[in-house]
Amino acid sequence: xxxxxxDLFVQRDMGIYVHIPFCKQKCIYCDFPAYQNLEEYYDTYIxxxxxxxxxxxxxxxxxxxxxxxxxxxxxxxxxxxxxSQIEQIINTIQRTYNLSNDCRFTIESNPGExxxxxxxxxxxxxxxxxSFGVQTFNDKSLLSLHRSHNSKAAIDAVxxxxxxxxxxxxxxxxxxLPKQTIEEIKENITLVSQLPINHISTYGLxxxxxxxxxxxxxxxxxxxxxxSLEDRMYETMMQGIQELGFERYEISNFAKNGAYSTHxxxxxxxxxxxxxxxxxxxxxxxxxxxxxxxxxPYARKIDCFEFPIVDEELIDQQRAIEDYCFLALRTKWGIxxxxxxxxxxxxxxxxxxxxxxxxxxxxxxxxxxxSYHLTSEGTKHGNYVFSQFIEG
Amino acid sequence: MSTKKIRNFCIIAHIDHGKxxxxxxxxxxxxxxxxxxxxxxxxxxxxxxxxxxxxIKAQSVRILYKAxxxxxxxxxxxxxxxxxxxxxxxxxxxxxxxxxxxxxDAAQGVEAQTLANVYLALEHDLEIIPVINKIDLxxxxxxxxxxxxxxxxGLDASEAVLCSAKSGIGIPDILEAIVHxxxxxxxxxxxxxxxxxxxxxxxxxxxxxxxxxxxxxxxxMKDTIRMMHDKKxxxxxxxxxxxxxxxxxxxxxxxxxxxxxxxxxNVADCHVxxxxxxxxxPAPEPLPGYRKAVSMVYCGLYPTxxxxxxxxxxxxxxxxxxxxxxxxxxxxxxxxxFGFRCGFLGLLHMDVIQERLEREYxxxxxxxxxxxxxxxYKTNGEMLEVDNPAKLPxxxxxxxxxxxxxxATTIVPKDFVGTIMExxxxxxxxxxxxxxxxxxxxxxxxxxxxSEIIYDYFDKLKSATKGYASLDYELIGYKQSPxxxxxxxxxxxxxxxxxxIVHKDRAATRGRALAEKLKxxxxxxMFEIPIQAAVGTKIVARETVKAWRKDVLxxxxxxxxxxxxxxxxxxxxxxxxxxxxxxxxxxxxAFMAILKVED
Numbered sequence: 001x002x003x004x005x006x007d008l009f010v011q012r013d014m015g016i017y018v019h020i021p022f023c024k025q026k027c028i029y030c031d032f033p034a035y036q037n038l039e040e041y042y043d044t045y046i047x048x049x050x051x052x053x054x055x056x057x058x059x060x061x062x063x064x065x066x067x068x069x070x071x072x073x074x075x076x077x078x079x080x081x082x083x084s085q086i087e088q089i090i091n092t093i094q095r096t097y098n099l100s101n102d103c104r105f106t107i108e109s110n111p112g113e114x115x116x117x118x119x120x121x122x123x124x125x126x127x128x129x130x131s132f133g134v135q136t137f138n139d140k141s142l143l144s145l146h147r148s149h150n151s152k153a154a155i156d157a158v159x160x161x162x163x164x165x166x167x168x169x170x171x172x173x174x175x176x177l178p179k180q181t182i183e184e185i186k187e188n189i190t191l192v193s194q195l196p197i198n199h200i201s202t203y204g205l206x207x208x209x210x211x212x213x214x215x216x217x218x219x220x221x222x223x224x225x226x227x228s229l230e231d232r233m234y235e236t237m238m239q240g241i242q243e244l245g246f247e248r249y250e251i252s253n254f255a256k257n258g259a260y261s262t263h264x265x266x267x268x269x270x271x272x273x274x275x276x277x278x279x280x281x282x283x284x285x286x287x288x289x290x291x292x293x294x295x296x297p298y299a300r301k302i303d304c305f306e307f308p309i310v311d312e313e314l315i316d317q318q319r320a321i322e323d324y325c326f327l328a329l330r331t332k333w334g335i336x337x338x339x340x341x342x343x344x345x346x347x348x349x350x351x352x353x354x355x356x357x358x359x360x361x362x363x364x365x366x367x368x369x370x371s372y373h374l375t376s377e378g379t380k381h382g383n384y385v386f387s388q389f390i391e392g
Numbered sequence: 393m394s395t396k397k398i399r400n401f402c403i404i405a406h407i408d409h410g411k412x413x414x415x416x417x418x419x420x421x422x423x424x425x426x427x428x429x430x431x432x433x434x435x436x437x438x439x440x441x442x443x444x445x446x447x448i449k450a451q452s453v454r455i456l457y458k459a460x461x462x463x464x465x466x467x468x469x470x471x472x473x474x475x476x477x478x479x480x481x482x483x484x485x486x487x488x489x490x491x492x493x494x495x496x497d498a499a500q501g502v503e504a505q506t507l508a509n510v511y512l513a514l515e516h517d518l519e520i521i522p523v524i525n526k527i528d529l530x531x532x533x534x535x536x537x538x539x540x541x542x543x544x545x546g547l548d549a550s551e552a553v554l555c556s557a558k559s560g561i562g563i564p565d566i567l568e569a570i571v572h573x574x575x576x577x578x579x580x581x582x583x584x585x586x587x588x589x590x591x592x593x594x595x596x597x598x599x600x601x602x603x604x605x606x607x608x609x610x611x612x613m614k615d616t617i618r619m620m621h622d623k624k625x626x627x628x629x630x631x632x633x634x635x636x637x638x639x640x641x642x643x644x645x646x647x648x649x650x651x652x653x654x655x656x657x658n659v660a661d662c663h664v665x666x667x668x669x670x671x672x673x674p675a676p677e678p679l680p681g682y683r684k685a686v687s688m689v690y691c692g693l694y695p696t697x698x699x700x701x702x703x704x705x706x707x708x709x710x711x712x713x714x715x716x717x718x719x720x721x722x723x724x725x726x727x728x729x730f731g732f733r734c735g736f737l738g739l740l741h742m743d744v745i746q747e748r749l750e751r752e753y754x755x756x757x758x759x760x761x762x763x764x765x766x767x768x769y770k771t772n773g774e775m776l777e778v779d780n781p782a783k784l785p786x787x788x789x790x791x792x793x794x795x796x797x798x799x800a801t802t803i804v805p806k807d808f809v810g811t812i813m814e815x816x817x818x819x820x821x822x823x824x825x826x827x828x829x830x831x832x833x834x835x836x837x838x839x840x841x842x843s844e845i846i847y848d849y850f851d852k853l854k855s856a857t858k859g860y861a862s863l864d865y866e867l868i869g870y871k872q873s874p875x876x877x878x879x880x881x882x883x884x885x886x887x888x889x890x891x892x893i894v895h896k897d898r899a900a901t902r903g904r905a906l907a908e909k910l911k912x913x914x915x916x917x918m919f920e921i922p923i924q925a926a927v928g929t930k931i932v933a934r935e936t937v938k939a940w941r942k943d944v945l946x947x948x949x950x951x952x953x954x955x956x957x958x959x960x961x962x963x964x965x966x967x968x969x970x971x972x973x974x975x976x977x978x979x980x981x982a983f984m985a986i987l988k989v990e991d
Binding site (some may be wrong): 019074147205227230231233266267273275279280281282283288290294311312323326327342361362377380381382384386387388390 | 753919940941942943950951952953955956959960961963964
């Protein structure tokens, strides 16, 4: 039977992600596409980026008609660009795609690298949500991560953003840093309580291959908190944030008063999103695409009017079901059996009945009405739970 | 047709002394195959064989050779396996020959394995032609090797052929030596037919195919053959010779080597070692000289997925056709479910079978720790043979236990004699004798428990002597030993498939080592898992696998779902080779952990 397999997923409006792979200084743990000292290539990159944005719309006319309700500038550090460069990008997006009236614009930034007038400018360009890579408010820890800011800069940045009218402010926090203490986590939480933010992303420090941190850990030049300390940091962080009235709506995301990151939710809720820029990812009409991570090869491809795609996967029904389950489980809403049936035209039980039962017995998931979601134990071991849904 | 122009021969050699390369050169030189058709080492046809550089199955090839006397001869080369585990396969191949090339490395000299095979060949009255290979190596010393052959084996080496198979030196000399020295098969074409099955294979279309050497009489198309051992008759559908590709022929005359297809559907009806005769004029007696393979090592083979049980049984059945030395019977384990107890010639044989099952039949298996066969004398006078530790009766019912002993002959450079003695002593060995083979090399004989040999003796020997030692062993009988069963408890539950039988003085050390190793191998799970080693009710070692740690909180960058998924797939793949025993997931390697512990 010939079906439009992607019809299954056309549920919500579309998101657009723009990747700016430049940083003043690369953090030692970072394995994202982010490069320092490339200032002379900014113009070339933006030229390519604009080209990619229009080229995609020309090639897939359907993408031009779909309603877009989130635009997200991530990095790297998008605020490395000048306001006029950002404006050019926004204009091109607006010309090419069908943005809704209430379309929400988010931008990531680093404290210490922006001032109040720049923030004002962003606000004027239409950004209402800003996300700061704070990581911690401890100056020693910040220095050891090669972050360019200190805690005062972080506090200033958040307060300025609120002053100029950003309605939604997120900060990223990391626990499990070298030499970090439980005390430091508690201090971070106290500071958070005094700041006008309504969203927190928090995650444990990961040592990824190919990073400077990996090298330092391998050579034993840096040591990370042991497992039991890291566990306590996790508990302290999770408990502390929730006690401040933040709701854990995704494994590592917390929001106050329902101020969810609607763009990021698209990843977990199986909506379409277009990704532009080096290393950006798209999911459009049942196809996942990944762009080349490197700036020059990315730009060169586009210069030849070719998409800089390095990976392209067609998501079939089986794969879609698996992806849907493990992504949905990351959120507090979990897998809703009715929504599942509507999307896939089979019951969740007929596919995963015994697996769900087993996970319930192991106290990793619970059934709550029509939904399955992770227990707190399941949240800690999400990867194990998710992997059960994958054929592999 | 006369047998005068036929020569049946094999090649015996130590591993790496160049047997397969010589075979290749003979085939190439005589134009049996064009050079472009030659894959390196034609005769090792299984992937596994080529990868490991060993011959597992006997192979044969017919070479046409126009000798210097102007006559054309049919040379049937029967390739033989070259590892200590496969001496039974060697014996079958030897019985199909009149002569043997004894290949000795010009630098390494005579090794223990060479000796063992030479003695086997002499038992079969084969004419032995010494061939000294690799004479172009800088370290080659053919004169010394000649002396060794004369002194150690007692063969006249004055006419030994000097060659280098790699560079093609001496290949014509080998062919001439075969023609002139190997006797032609006796012409017994007028006698009732008797043909030896020296190997067999299963073909999906033709059924079981018997590889035979016709000793007496002949076999023609449309004959009805009879398997003398099984007393079953079959109509011949195809006769063939190997060039080395199979070429159909109308007749396998007396003295020849070839194969028979006869719609033999049941694999068990084509036993290697059986004698083929004709139904209408049967020979009175089967051929002598074959001995049944003796299993030395036993282990349990279980499918990781219980649904694969039937597939495993079918696969074993098929492998058994090709491998007369493989024994198996169904067994059940509380921990692992339904599986098979299998008997092997040795550890390599076990390894090879496991790998073939996984590769050729696409099965994922769990192999339990290898064991030997113990004789357990019970207090009620009964004697039980036990090759599975789980089957050992409770200590109160046991009067005493006997374990198999081997005579192990090791040949080493003299500097390592101390090392060998220390190692053998440590492995409960009893010194028998020592003999200087020449100024530098010594043959040391020990009586050792077979269980120690299969445990890690061979590996230890190789590493302690930097690979210079060579080992051969033969079963000499049973001896009383204070053996006990050691159980392994995971999460408080004994796991029968992890039990081992061990000498009581070693139980504590081995228990500790095993528990430590299991701690390394068993991945962390939702809860803490105590690992205990126990002899009876006494706990001799304890370790703990900590509960797993958090594994989920990584940031998902910019919608990169594929990367997340790949991570999960990897995690899942790791789980595939695990077996859930009660609530504990145990990886495949854990069941073999005992082989990996250091004493």
